[in-house]
Amino acid sequence: MKKLIIIAFIIIGLFALYSYKLLEVPSGLTVDEASFGYNAALLSQTGKDERGLPHPIFVLSVVGKDWRQPITQYYLTALFKIFGASVYLLRFSSVIIAVACVFGVYFLSAPILGIFGGIIAAAITALAPIITIQAHLALDNIMPLPFVILWLYSLYHYQKSRSLTNLVICALALGFSFYSYKGMRAITPIWIILTVGWIFWDWLHQRAKKTDLLIFLLVLSPFFLVIPHLEKNYAGAILGNSSPGFGNVYDFFLPYLSSFDLSYLFIRGDSTDFHSTGRHGMLLLATLPFIIVGIHAALKSKDIFSKFVLLALITGPLLYGTVGSDHRFSRLLALVPLYAFLGGLGFTRLWQSRVVWSKFISIIVIILMIINYTDFANYYLHDYPPIIRNLLGDMSYYPSLATFKSEVNLTKLEPVVHQGVAAGGGESLKFFEVAYFGKLLRTIPDDSSPGDGELLLTIREEVPCTQKVGHTTANYFIFRRAKDCI
Numbered sequence: 001m002k003k004l005i006i007i008a009f010i011i012i013g014l015f016a017l018y019s020y021k022l023l024e025v026p027s028g029l030t031v032d033e034a035s036f037g038y039n040a041a042l043l044s045q046t047g048k049d050e051r052g053l054p055h056p057i058f059v060l061s062v063v064g065k066d067w068r069q070p071i072t073q074y075y076l077t078a079l080f081k082i083f084g085a086s087v088y089l090l091r092f093s094s095v096i097i098a099v100a101c102v103f104g105v106y107f108l109s110a111p112i113l114g115i116f117g118g119i120i121a122a123a124i125t126a127l128a129p130i131i132t133i134q135a136h137l138a139l140d141n142i143m144p145l146p147f148v149i150l151w152l153y154s155l156y157h158y159q160k161s162r163s164l165t166n167l168v169i170c171a172l173a174l175g176f177s178f179y180s181y182k183g184m185r186a187i188t189p190i191w192i193i194l195t196v197g198w199i200f201w202d203w204l205h206q207r208a209k210k211t212d213l214l215i216f217l218l219v220l221s222p223f224f225l226v227i228p229h230l231e232k233n234y235a236g237a238i239l240g241n242s243s244p245g246f247g248n249v250y251d252f253f254l255p256y257l258s259s260f261d262l263s264y265l266f267i268r269g270d271s272t273d274f275h276s277t278g279r280h281g282m283l284l285l286a287t288l289p290f291i292i293v294g295i296h297a298a299l300k301s302k303d304i305f306s307k308f309v310l311l312a313l314i315t316g317p318l319l320y321g322t323v324g325s326d327h328r329f330s331r332l333l334a335l336v337p338l339y340a341f342l343g344g345l346g347f348t349r350l351w352q353s354r355v356v357w358s359k360f361i362s363i364i365v366i367i368l369m370i371i372n373y374t375d376f377a378n379y380y381l382h383d384y385p386p387i388i389r390n391l392l393g394d395m396s397y398y399p400s401l402a403t404f405k406s407e408v409n410l411t412k413l414e415p416v417v418h419q420g421v422a423a424g425g426g427e428s429l430k431f432f433e434v435a436y437f438g439k440l441l442r443t444i445p446d447d448s449s450p451g452d453g454e455l456l457l458t459i460r461e462e463v464p465c466t467q468k469v470g471h472t473t474a475n476y477f478i479f480r481r482a483k484d485c486i
Helices: 002-019 031-046 070-083 087-126 129-135 144-161 164-178 184-204 210-225 227-233 249-258 262-268 285-300 304-315 318-322 333-352 358-392 398-411 419-437
Strands: 059-061 066-068 414-418 442-444 454-458 466-468 477-481
Touching: 002 087, 002 129, 031 059, 031 066, 031 070, 031 087, 031 419, 066 070, 070 087, 087 129, 087 144, 087 285, 087 333, 087 358, 087 419, 129 333, 129 358, 144 164, 144 184, 144 304, 144 333, 164 184, 164 210, 184 210, 184 304, 184 318, 210 227, 249 318, 262 285, 285 304, 285 333, 285 358, 304 333, 333 358, 398 414, 398 419, 398 454, 398 477, 414 419, 419 442, 419 454
Parallel strands: 414 442, 414 454
Antiparallel strands: 059 066, 454 477, 466 477
16 A cells, blocks of 8 residues: 555656656747647547548648657647647646556566666656656657567567567567667567567567567568558658668768767767757756666676667667668667666666775766756746747747637537638648637638628737627737628
8 A cells, every 4th residue: 555655656756757847948849849739629620630531540740841740640630639639738748658667667677677767767767857848848759668578578578488479569569669669670670670580589589489589570562561651641751751871981970970979979979959958968968877887797697688778779779871861869869768777787786795995886877867857847837948949939929829719619610711810820820720610710811800600710900890809919919800891
């Protein structure tokens, strides 16, 4: 009972941590967030995406410019179907994933590193700046994490028990990870090769049955055999219209080596402003000692799994050189559980060491982690929002749509908007319109007035032949046709 109470407090604490100022930081929705939300709202209400296609595997969005990945798209659709579409739930969807991953890392690490090693690994995950940042964004960058954790968890337990159930789960986790995020197109194939290599090695040493590798490949094969069909029906959805290639050895290794650039990994963060504060890395700087010791311990350890995790970390970004993605740590969230595991391993080795100062050093590092995260959280929640507002704007028109919906319900009039409102709102306004009204609202020219039976939302303070209705905001106004207008 006591354990359940502790777990409940931790869950509540993590949800509170990641949900604080969820709609304020960042202040506006990115185009990708709005597109995910817009199509999830449509799919949950009508079963069709923005192009009118019924439940497509990939959704083409942003005026035909970008493909939405299916796992995130239908995860959001399911949430909206159950709880109703809202901007808060759109953002909160990532909070759910972040909290689940913290616990996932613990359950992955604790059987190997012990309870305290698992706690430290989970803490490294929970306090990673990139996790907090992605928890505040309704994007698919964070979606690979559950599948990576499940892959490692099931692979470890397969190696211990030779259970075919774990082997099947391992294959499924890798298969779904391939479709969880575009960046995983370059990572998953490497990890499949590593997993196949380990199973094959066990078979050579008579630790696995000869059919195990065949079962693994058979379960995995549909995810890749279907690619020609997907490319035929969703051209560009798999590779995102990019053409992987190899120019020269320097261009190939630049993105790979940049994935381990310590100055970005622990201080600068992602090169894109809304994925980083610019002064806090993908991981906390204070976790570096644990990770360094963990890497050394993995190299020296007789435990094959620790070595495998290190090898997966080193080889994971190898193919990023074929697509020229450098210093984009928001695309490398799949590596966070691996870093966290190695950090937990480092703590365990220090704590168990007979060196007099090792426990004292461990405690100091933990204190520094808390201080480091406090500094990050203070900057992210207070100093960072005004900086990012210039890039993403804000959602000041979001309350106006809520007010407009209330007035429509009261007056029973048909909602319409001026073209200036639609042009300024972009993808975000489309999401809000579908969330509140179940459809995109009809637009009328900015110089026209609403007709009889219509209620108008506009940015104009005065509209001929109308009267103001209800509450208005600083930027938006609501009008209905005047009764005495001819």
